[in-house]
Amino acid sequence: MIEAKGIVKSYRDGDAEVRVLDGLDLAMSDGELVAVVGPSGSGKSTLLHLLGGLDVDYRGEISVNGARLTGLPDRALSAFRGAHLGFVFQSFHLVPALSALENVLLPSFFASRPSAPEEAHRRAEEVLARVGLESKRDRLPARLSGGERQRVAIARALFGRPRVLLCDEPTGNLDARTGEEIIQLFQALHRDGLTVLVVTHEDRMSAAATRVLRLREGRLFPEAGGQA
Amino acid sequence: MTPGSLARLAALSLRRDRRGAAFSAFGVAIGVGALVFFVALGSGVDRVVREKVFPTDASLIDVVPPTLSLGSFLGGGALDQAAVDRLAELPEVAAVYRRMQVRVPAVSRYQGDFFGAPLRMGVEVLAVGVDPGLVQQDVQLGDFTDPGPDKPIPAVMASRLLEIYNKSFAPARRLPQLSRSMVVGFAFPVEFNRSYVAQVAPGPTTAAQAQVVGVSDRALLAGLTIPLETARRINRAAGVDADTYTGVALQAKDPSRVPELIDTVKRMGLQIDDQERRLSESTGAAVAVTTSALALLSILICALAAVNIAHALFAQVRARSKEIGIMRAVGASRADVQRLVLAESAVVGALGGLAGTLGAFCLALAMDALASAYLPPFPFKPESFFHFSPALLAGGVLLGLLAALAGAFLPSRHAAGMDPARALAG
Numbered sequence: 001m002i003e004a005k006g007i008v009k010s011y012r013d014g015d016a017e018v019r020v021l022d023g024l025d026l027a028m029s030d031g032e033l034v035a036v037v038g039p040s041g042s043g044k045s046t047l048l049h050l051l052g053g054l055d056v057d058y059r060g061e062i063s064v065n066g067a068r069l070t071g072l073p074d075r076a077l078s079a080f081r082g083a084h085l086g087f088v089f090q091s092f093h094l095v096p097a098l099s100a101l102e103n104v105l106l107p108s109f110f111a112s113r114p115s116a117p118e119e120a121h122r123r124a125e126e127v128l129a130r131v132g133l134e135s136k137r138d139r140l141p142a143r144l145s146g147g148e149r150q151r152v153a154i155a156r157a158l159f160g161r162p163r164v165l166l167c168d169e170p171t172g173n174l175d176a177r178t179g180e181e182i183i184q185l186f187q188a189l190h191r192d193g194l195t196v197l198v199v200t201h202e203d204r205m206s207a208a209a210t211r212v213l214r215l216r217e218g219r220l221f222p223e224a225g226g227q228a
Numbered sequence: 229m230t231p232g233s234l235a236r237l238a239a240l241s242l243r244r245d246r247r248g249a250a251f252s253a254f255g256v257a258i259g260v261g262a263l264v265f266f267v268a269l270g271s272g273v274d275r276v277v278r279e280k281v282f283p284t285d286a287s288l289i290d291v292v293p294p295t296l297s298l299g300s301f302l303g304g305g306a307l308d309q310a311a312v313d314r315l316a317e318l319p320e321v322a323a324v325y326r327r328m329q330v331r332v333p334a335v336s337r338y339q340g341d342f343f344g345a346p347l348r349m350g351v352e353v354l355a356v357g358v359d360p361g362l363v364q365q366d367v368q369l370g371d372f373t374d375p376g377p378d379k380p381i382p383a384v385m386a387s388r389l390l391e392i393y394n395k396s397f398a399p400a401r402r403l404p405q406l407s408r409s410m411v412v413g414f415a416f417p418v419e420f421n422r423s424y425v426a427q428v429a430p431g432p433t434t435a436a437q438a439q440v441v442g443v444s445d446r447a448l449l450a451g452l453t454i455p456l457e458t459a460r461r462i463n464r465a466a467g468v469d470a471d472t473y474t475g476v477a478l479q480a481k482d483p484s485r486v487p488e489l490i491d492t493v494k495r496m497g498l499q500i501d502d503q504e505r506r507l508s509e510s511t512g513a514a515v516a517v518t519t520s521a522l523a524l525l526s527i528l529i530c531a532l533a534a535v536n537i538a539h540a541l542f543a544q545v546r547a548r549s550k551e552i553g554i555m556r557a558v559g560a561s562r563a564d565v566q567r568l569v570l571a572e573s574a575v576v577g578a579l580g581g582l583a584g585t586l587g588a589f590c591l592a593l594a595m596d597a598l599a600s601a602y603l604p605p606f607p608f609k610p611e612s613f614f615h616f617s618p619a620l621l622a623g624g625v626l627l628g629l630l631a632a633l634a635g636a637f638l639p640s641r642h643a644a645g646m647d648p649a650r651a652l653a654g
Contacts, residue, residue, distance in 0.1 A: 049649035054557060075561045082559020089652060093554045106361050107558035109237040117236070123406030156558065 013222030086157030256580025259530030270519025332497030357459020537635030553651030581628020
């Protein structure tokens with residue numbers, strides 16, 4: 001479960017303070033597929049970074065899977081991210097010099113209790129197979145299509161068997177057909193019991209969610225739509 | 229992040245930019261290579277100076293009578309047997325070896341076959357008599373004792389004299405090169421109390437044969453080292469002083485007690501002949517100063533390599549900001565990121581250090597080969613001008629590692645301090 005209470009996040013713009021999130025509250029149950037929608041610059045990505053512990057400069061309280069993230073030291077927060085969270089980004093964010101398999105293996109290097117290299121390889125191949133890319137494991141990202149790159153990114157996010165997937169515009173850089181395939185993949189993961197939070201401004205993505213929230217003036221509001 | 233994971237990830241990361249890594253390693257290799265080369269050269273030359281040019285025994289000191297003596301009034305004066313006995317009783321002294329110069333001039337006139345070459349030569353000869361124990365370990369033929377009149381006098385020649393003969397005299401006169409074993413047994417005539425230039429004593433001239441029985445570092449450099457009793461007999465026959473000694477070599481029980489022994493001897497009104505030791509030390513100091521200057525230059529090159537690594541890494545960290553953001557997103561802590569950047573640099577530095585050290589070693593081999601082939605022979609010319617100690621070889625690799633780590637320190641902190649959210653959004 002994800003819980004955020006009274007989140008305030010501000011940026012400095014010269015002398016002025018821009019408040020992006022302003023007393024935001026969020027409560028998500030385990031196994032939900034929630035879409036957060038809103039226009040560009042509304043703070044969707046910022047919210048995702050806060051929930052994932054990538055940005056710790058905020059006021060309020062955040063808990064994920066029962067663990068209070070607010071105030072955790074960097075080492076503990078990083079270990080939590082590695083063990084419980086998976087990230088999927090709009091720009092895929094693959095390491096260009098590493099093969100698909102090596103990109104998927106990346107989280108294994110930072111695990112506090114890493115499995116044996118052979119076991120990590122087996123797990124990486126398993127998640128690559130889960131996203132349908134077992135035959136392209138040795139390809140560099142440059143030799144993969146946009147949809148394939150995003151599948152590799154999803155496989156990387158799934159590598160550590162996370163309970164929560166945080167996705168930032170995952171279909172934003174994909175054509176309609178490929179985007180649809182990725183959405184179906186998220187739905188399948190959700191059916192498998194994964195909690196998925198997607199920030200998006202695409203209707204087809206939000207239509208696949210069980211719940212849709214709109215980010216407006218720094219707060220979340222329920223939005224009609226979704227499948228619930 | 230475990231050390232094994234760190235090593236695997238560092239290897240993966242380095243694979244991406246082999247050229248950049250090779251360039252950084254090259255800078256380190258140049259600095260380390262120069263340092264190792266110059267230090268090995270200085271160490272090698274210093275070794276030649278200490279072991280061949282001025283071979284000094286750390287536990288042996290030479291005592292001589294004072295140049296200006298107020299005699300027994302101040303307790304100093306001539307080195308007679310009483311003074312020798314007093315020296316032998318000092319608690320720091322393990323052995324006493326007396327020296328008595330043959331106090332009359334001598335000449336050697338040689339005409340005949342000299343190891344297969346005809347030689348006709350007449351030279352003034354210096355001779356000193358010593359207690360046999362001083363050179364006994366280097367005597368290879370017969371006893372080093374006074375043989376009595378009309379028998380060949382056993383003589384020990386200085387190893388440095390043999391070196392000077394082989395590298396200077398023999399090539400100039402087209403005479404054969406001689407090894408230690410060749411000269412042992414060689415006999416030649418000597419006439420004591422005879423000279424081409426100096427005034428002789430009132431006594432008779434004594435003709436004798438001298439026979440080389442050994443080659444020693446402890447022998448008189450330019451002359452003959454003969455048994456003490458032989459020198460005493462020759463002096464007595466010539467009617468000159470045959471009772472006092474020209475010097476005494478004191479063997480200290482422990483080299484660490486030498487300074488204490490020197491002080492005691494000086495308090496007894498005697499002097500220490502430390503000319504060789506001081507020459508050795510001043511030459512060693514000159515070599516050390518030159519080596520230090522060159523080493524400093526090399527360390528400067530290493531520092532420049534570290535700056536180059538820092539510069540390259542700052543650029544690389546900026547270029548890899550997204551990748552660092554990804555690592556943070558998948559579980560890397562700030563410390564993990566810092567360790568990764570440092571580990572990559574450590575590999576570059578260690579490889580650069582290893583390459584530089586190996587390069588210096590190969591260059592030294594090449595220089596030695598060139599010196600052997602093209603430098604004319606000269607006294608004390610070593611087989612190698614370089615000395616590579618295990619500590620120097622290990623130090624070269626370590627210096628490369630440290631230079632790279634020093635260069636990587638600030639960029640690694642910068643990488644660790646990056647805001648992952650901003651890096652991923654940018």
